Amino acid sequence: MTGEVVPDRLLLGPGPSPVSDRVRLAMAQPLLGHMDPAFLAIVDNVQAKLRRVFGTANDLTFPVSGTGSAGMEMCLANFVEPGDGVVVIEQGIFGQRMADAARRLRARVISIEVPFGEMCGLDRLVETLEAHPEVKLVAVVKAETSTGVLQPLAGWADEVHRRGALLLVDAVTALGGLPVDVDAMGLDIVFSGTQKCLGAPPGLAPMTAGRKALDRLQQRRDPVPSWYFDLLAISQYLGKTRAYHHTAPVSMIYALDEALTSILEEGLEETWNRHRQVAVSLWAGLEAMGLRLMVPAEYRLPTVATVEIPAGVDEGRVRRQLLSRYGIEIAGGLGPWAGQIWRIGVMGQGAQLSHMMRFLTCLRECLAFEGVSLPSGLAAMEEAYGKWGRD
């Protein structure tokens, strides 16, 4: 890197998350052509593994050639037509982003606005769908990275399908870290990113779409406005015809393949459990230090903790110190929560008790530099970790 040395960081922000040696080394493998039978076999394997992680039998399950937001663009550009009524749950930055993207595609967006830190009840969805029977699509974020809210989706698909609409779910900060269960939940279109709980670098957006969604796509009046994100054209490459569309990002596919293998070796349930156990321990530690979590425990996201900044603390200085003194990355808030909160990722290889202990210790030191003396959270964290699963 021309003398540039990449410093060693513990990535505990809301993504990218730490990537294991085996996944990083997988990227260094020799290149294959995107039409090489050996590469197509790897693509098939990645698709099969993604189906397991998504909990789906959907044929069309694959990594979009772009980052998580490319997955959002892919899903909206294909399943939204100009003039379509689209309900978007705006419960944070990533919900707002979907509304923005849908409007650019000339959808008539009906927003359900939810305050930061809250989730959207099924009753509000039903009420909105009753008032707007023309709605074609409902878009919601399962795990809102900006607020730390886990949006329960029980019963959503039934209400959406009863009205002939499709349910599109942003699972960026969910997939691999908690159950997504596409088929069991009846989710029609779901996208994610590789750089969160899957433990791969940023650069790919796994997505899946079911039968009802594909039927809708076949019936589009206009062509998909984006050539790059034309799902039917891309599905020709993934399917039997193997027709060239665009050159797949070969090395990133290697990384995703290895990351999915790691998850399936650990076991899907075990991976979800590890994320939750470490999250619960982190929460206990933060609370024992006297810090306040922004989201009530019943819909708190295990993969991103949002924490109120104590009075009198320069939050940016604390983050810069964590990074420069200790090599630990966490993030600040976005939108109305900018300057109000920290965001701590518990994702992929970052979801380890030891990482969180190191972080709590360093955070406490940085707060002490700021003149804020807090008790240690380590004992509470250790206790919560040991007790977890035994309640």
Add this chain to the structure above:
Amino acid sequence: MTGEVVPDRLLLGPGPSPVSDRVRLAMAQPLLGHMDPAFLAIVDNVQAKLRRVFGTANDLTFPVSGTGSAGMEMCLANFVEPGDGVVVIEQGIFGQRMADAARRLRARVISIEVPFGEMCGLDRLVETLEAHPEVKLVAVVKAETSTGVLQPLAGWADEVHRRGALLLVDAVTALGGLPVDVDAMGLDIVFSGTQKCLGAPPGLAPMTAGRKALDRLQQRRDPVPSWYFDLLAISQYLGKTRAYHHTAPVSMIYALDEALTSILEEGLEETWNRHRQVAVSLWAGLEAMGLRLMVPAEYRLPTVATVEIPAGVDEGRVRRQLLSRYGIEIAGGLGPWAGQIWRIGVMGQGAQLSHMMRFLTCLRECLAFEGVSLPSGLAAMEEAYGKWGRD
């Protein structure tokens, strides 16, 4: 890779091209966050190096987070508005693709159709611009990967600018392999891909846009229809504000950084010369074998040779044998040239005399299996290589 072993291939197709060990290992470096000052410094360096390779002082010069086609989408989605008159030179599959993409964006596309293997004369452009004074943008492929034609662009920018339009150039199979000279040629918007002559894996699309193009962007009537490809939003991340847009593909940026460093170490002119010297040698070898090149020498692309398949040869079987017996990848034709030609890439690390000698020897053996006995091209190749630059 779960027991999957990536076979060793010599990639001599029209991309991806071979990637050096140092570039592949650069990808295996530890991850950084996309807002980490250490990563932002790498992004700045990549931008500076890209400016040198593009031959531009344009501020907005960066790698789009997607493959080469994402670069095309980025450029069209930002600089085309619904109803805009857009001239597209359709001289191969990649010209046709730009026309398709522009139509999806609701441009009024005026095609200049050029037969496969031909280039477009300046007179045809001028004639079309005279007939369509409303044209806002002219889109052309500098190096047409499907036909092997090098499109000369001398005088184009003057004619386009005189009429108040912008010149958009696809430099996917050009950048790093031959002069692109954005500023000297007056090109307004140019995109490329990392997997061709730059010698990095597929996954990024370097692009640049000049002042006139950015002014046009500022004056758009409608928002850019794609959230992911919104250039003004992305430029906020690249510029001083460092506003988060999407998570950059960190590992791919490492690879591009290292690939650009390699090119600048070799020297830009030296890199172009190497591509041309090896190409000229390959042409001489192929012709000495009695094979016919599809494009006249005066506008033949150095980076992709297109070769007519000899009568009686099963071209697919030859390619499969090259791959399975010798580990060499080349490609077949596209569109009207499917089944008619082979395409041989002379790109990046693939542009080495020794690779081409190995290829010619193996091709001759595969043709012998097909019952077609051809003379050796090696002596002619060697002679052309030695003579190059001394004429």
